[in-house]
Amino acid sequence: MDVASELLTGTILAGARAIRWLDDGDPRGAQTLAAVFPHTGRAHIVGITGPPGAGKSTLVNALITEERRRGRRVGVIAIDPSSPFTGGAILGDRVRMGKHTLDPDVFIRSIGTRGQAGGLARSTHDACLILDAMAYDLILVETVGVGQDEIDVVALAHSTVIVGVPGLGDEIQAVKAGLMEAGDLFVINKADREGYEDTHRQFELMLHLRTEAKTHGGGESWSPPLLRAIATKDEGIADIVDAIDRHKEILQSTGEFGLRSAQREREQALTLACAEIMRGIKHSADPAILSAVENREMDPYRASQLLIKNWQEKAPV
Numbered sequence: 001m002d003v004a005s006e007l008l009t010g011t012i013l014a015g016a017r018a019i020r021w022l023d024d025g026d027p028r029g030a031q032t033l034a035a036v037f038p039h040t041g042r043a044h045i046v047g048i049t050g051p052p053g054a055g056k057s058t059l060v061n062a063l064i065t066e067e068r069r070r071g072r073r074v075g076v077i078a079i080d081p082s083s084p085f086t087g088g089a090i091l092g093d094r095v096r097m098g099k100h101t102l103d104p105d106v107f108i109r110s111i112g113t114r115g116q117a118g119g120l121a122r123s124t125h126d127a128c129l130i131l132d133a134m135a136y137d138l139i140l141v142e143t144v145g146v147g148q149d150e151i152d153v154v155a156l157a158h159s160t161v162i163v164g165v166p167g168l169g170d171e172i173q174a175v176k177a178g179l180m181e182a183g184d185l186f187v188i189n190k191a192d193r194e195g196y197e198d199t200h201r202q203f204e205l206m207l208h209l210r211t212e213a214k215t216h217g218g219g220e221s222w223s224p225p226l227l228r229a230i231a232t233k234d235e236g237i238a239d240i241v242d243a244i245d246r247h248k249e250i251l252q253s254t255g256e257f258g259l260r261s262a263q264r265e266r267e268q269a270l271t272l273a274c275a276e277i278m279r280g281i282k283h284s285a286d287p288a289i290l291s292a293v294e295n296r297e298m299d300p301y302r303a304s305q306l307l308i309k310n311w312q313e314k315a316p317v
């Protein structure tokens with residue numbers, strides 16, 4: 001059997017191989033993806049994001065346990081925010097999610113940040129498609145909510161869970177700045193920590209303001225719940241899974257589930273095309289044109305036209 005057929009039967013080794021090919025730009029990756037793509041679009045993709053150390057991995061681990069209890073197969077993509085050379089976070093996650101690594105119905109995959117703009121979102125999207133084709137019911141994507149790359153990753157998800165913790169003023173700022181609007185569910189983890197009540201109030205206020213803003217814009221059928229958890233003690237986990245399920249049901253009943261998936265694939269096609277063109281233009285750039293610009297013999301607009309023309313003449317399509 002080829003990798004695509006094996007993957008469709010849920011074989012973990014085949015899935016891991018396809019994801020590696022895609023990451024390495026090996027043409028077999030794109031071929032495999034093309035073969036399995038018609039079988040995707042079913043998995044519920046859930047982003048879990050929040051500040052460093054909020055307990056996201058611990059929470060993901062607890063969520064896997066609860067989802068498995070409910071009979072679901074779970075894929076996990078953990079974005080490693082640290083340098084690809086240290087692998088510190090990956091090792092930590094292995095320990096935290098370790099008890100699930102022997103379960104054939106759980107697939108955990110770590111993706112390192114590559115430093116290439118948009119590269120992280122592309123790898124994550126590819127991995128989501130592969131896990132989707134492997135018929136995982138749910139794909140949890142853990143990422144630290146800090147930069148643009150991470151916000152792009154969040155945009156992949158059908159449902160986004162924002163994880164906050166007590167006692168971090170700055171963290172509230174980070175959530176406010178970029179992620180508040182993206183959140184579908186809010187969880188305050190480490191509820192055993194001092195300051196929980198204050199943080200809860202701050203989140204409540206932010207959610208209230210957001211709802212008001214949205215209502216002026218025509219209202220919404222879903223009001224994001226604010227939940228409490230102690231991930232290390234498995235407290236509040238069933239409520240989170242219930243809320244994730246409810247969100248999925250609403251997305252499905254309103255048609256939003258399919259719309260979000262469709263938009264994701266559409267954007268991916270455009271993003272891939274743009275990246276390819278950029279790469280092609282840089283690759284085919286005539287050094288004579290570039291040095292003419294450097295020496296102020298040609299202006300950048302004229303040069304850009306020539307660079308595009310040269311690329312089009314050499315472009316394979």
Ligand SMILES: Nc1nc2c(ncn2[C@@H]2O[C@H](COP(=O)(O)OP(=O)(O)OP(=O)(O)O)[C@@H](O)[C@H]2O)c(=O)[nH]1
Pocket residue numbers: 051052053054055056057058059089092096144189190191192193229230231232233
């Ligand atoms: N007190 C308390 N500690 C917790 C709770 N959840 C997680 N922790 C601890 O917080 C620390 C960080 O947990 P992680 O799960 O690695 O946090 P993370 O958000 O995945 O961290 P990064 O991926 O590095 O951003 C660990 O020592 C956990 O044991 C909780 O509910 N209460």
Ligand SMILES: [Mg+2]
Pocket residue numbers: 056057058089093142
């Ligand atoms: Mg983590």
